Amino acid sequence: MTICVITPFTGLAGDMLLAALVDAGAPLERVRAAVATSGLTGWELHVESLLTHGLTAARAQVAVTDDATSRPAAELIAMAGRVRPAPVADRAVAALRAITEAEGRLHGEPPEHVHLHELGGHDTLVDVIGVCAALDALQVSTVYCGALPLGSGAVRTAHGLLPCPAPATAALLRGARTAGSDLTGETVTPTAAAVLTAVGARFEPPPEFRLLATGYGAGTRTLPDRPNVAVVHLGEPVDTGHRELTVLETNLDDVTGELLGHVVGELLAAGALDAWVTPATMKKGRPAHVLHVLAEPAHATRLGALVLAGTGSLGFREYPVRRTALVRETETVDVLGVPVRRKRGPHGAKPEHDDVVAAARELGLPARVVATIAAGR
Known part of the structure; x- marks a missing residue:
């Protein structure tokens, strides 16, 4: 069981999160292979290292031969549904459906009629599947995220200038922890917000954990006074019960x-x-x-x-x-020559019922007698 703790230092985008996870140890080939199973063609994913304000970080870049950015949402969802392994497909589909439902509510359209404009390109699908595949490869079971800094100003969309955060992002972040930011423009993208929704990210302090790895993912924007990065920490929870x-x-x-x-x-x-x-x-x-x-x-x-x-x-x-959960262990005891497993905890032991029944049948004894012997009472 691995937990992932996201620190959105200057914000969060799908490519930033993907780069940070690769920097923390997610195998890039596993990510590429998962994206390829969607049937998407005409793309290449590269992750390069760069130095920004004295910090080495990774940047994910998607090169495409098809630069169309507008597609029906159903098309992207169908491709995500073909992804293998299945848990990656489940999360990717959930993220794209979250985007689709948010866009549908905002524009008064049923989800099956939603047409994605800025989010309809190859890079959206690569980022979404890539992040889900990276989490799966790292065996992440739970994601925690710090407060997301929300920029001010406006963002240009197919519908014209809209306030930041973009309406779709604001809808997807309902219930999330957010904070003001001195940065202008889009600091959290709809793709990142949808992925956080799909993986059930918790906006609360993580439990105690043993730090295993840290990754830094850089965004495309260059800031004058700080690195534009998101940070992920991977760890094993400390067993407190x-x-x-x-x-x-x-x-x-x-x-x-x-x-x-x-x-x-x-x-x-x-x-x-x-x-x-x-x-x-x-x-x-x-x-x-x-x-x-x-x-x-x-x-x-x-x-x-x-x-x-x-x-x-x-x-x-x-x-x-x-x-x-108290610490327990499984041991095997001998009951008149027949092995029976039992679980032992701090306050006693309990034999496995299936083993008790099998032993009782073999020995010709009542199950309650076998259970008493196996429990050591």
Whole structure:
């Protein structure tokens, strides 16, 4: 489990974040390979080193043979959906859908009719897929981001001059921590804001972690008095017994018990840390169930989609939780010549139920007797 802490020193753009992740150790060839699986052609991605105000940083540049910047959003989403590995595709699609939905709301269009202007070029797709692939290669499970500095003034778009931050960026940053800046112009791009949304970035102090690597990603703008960079720190959380996780919940009054059991199994197989069902009484006295899913924050979007598809629910609740887990170890004990695994923690030991049942069947004893022997009681 690796965490990524983003410090947007002068702001954040997709190419800055991608460059910083490569500078921190993400393999550039893995990034290029992921982008290539989208079917996008006519592009090259280069990451070069430069010195800016005494600081060595990386700069990501996308060279294209097709300089069109206007495309239907659905076209970019379809290409992102073909990306491999699948977790990279999930995050890239989520980022592009976030952009599409924000643009659609701003311009009064349904998402399927949105046409991206400045964001419709090759570089948007390369940056989005590239960042998601870099995070996947680095095995980042959780992203934390500092307050994003918002510039002032105006930005030129296909719709004319618009205030900074651009309306799409402002819509995507709803709920994020921001701060004023003495810089004018666009300091946070819609691409960066959408990626932060897609990876479930947390705008809160990170937990204690052991620093593994630091990367500096430079933007294209040159500032007179400071380096124009975003910084990423990669680290291993220090094991304090606490872990920041996400819970998804949805109320269901029209799903059978058999189907709920199947969905729980599918969620666990898809990477949920736990999934369970509790009975509930809804309005008008209707009996119902609440489906709960405990997940890593980085997997919440994907598992939420599985909840909706598997149950037919129209929505779910999502909130952060802190789990405290005591140190435990798995050991194997001998029960009358049959091995049985058990988990041992600070306050006792518990045998694995499947092993107990198998041993009981082999020994011809009641399972409760085998469990008592295996537990050492």
